[in-house]
Amino acid sequence: MEKALVINPDKCTGCLQCELACSYENEGVFNPSKSRIKVFTFHQEGRFVPYTCTQCSDAWCQQACPVDAITLNLLTGAKEVNENTCVGCKVCTISCPFGTINYNQNTGKVIKCDLCGGDPKCVSACPTQAITYIDANQTGMEKMRQWATETDNSPSNSAANV
Template identity: 75%
Template sequence: MQKSLHIDPDKCTGCLQCELACSHVNEGVFNPAKSRIKVFNFHDQGRMVPYTCTQCDEAWCMQACPVDAITLDAETGAKVVSDALCVGCKVCTIACPFGTVNYNASTGKVIKCDLCGGDPECAKACPTAAITYVDANWTGLDRMRQWAAKTDAGAQAEA
């Protein structure tokens, strides 16, 4: 059974442990700006919403990459950027309608969530279980997929 990140904003306290864990493990620095998961703070509503790549089936980033630098990890379902192949052209950053691929100017490469190879640090670091890594069927993934379908970015084939 493939697993995916399940995010429950109601449980998020905005402690940002996920951002720190992500940037530390993936970029070697405690710098939320380099995190692949981002907590949005809606002050006026008192809500915190962690947000990252849903590893969507459409994989706009992967489809748009001109040099085959983004591939599917068959085990986790993650779309993974190869630093060795990425040239930093940034086309994936505008192609992803979810805004979850960012350009890292200090490395000249793009960064996105790769589920840490199947053991996501953000989920481990979250003290309130707002972020969990669970069987895909149990997540709110359907809701995300609906949004993905609605987004209708570019070409939806009606085969």
């Protein structure tokens, strides 16, 4: 069964452990600015919202990539950036309507959540279970994906079989 990240902002305390775990796992440093999951702060509402890639099925980043550097990991369902192929043109970063694929100026490549190959470190780092990794079809992820297709409402709605 394919699993997905499920984020429940109500449980998030804004401790940023997820960002530290992510940047350490993927970049080798404890640096939230290099994290692929970001916690957004809403002071007025006293609310924290962790947010990262939803691994959409018809991924805009993947389609927009001119050199086929973003591919599907068949085991995890993640869309992964192949660092050796990415030329750093950044077209994916403007194509993703969620803003969850970003340019890393240090490497000249883009980075995005790859579910840590099936063992997402943000999940194990989260002390309040605001981020969990569970069966994909039980999640709100479908709702998110649905919204993704609405956003650019053209192909996906009518092409569920594509």
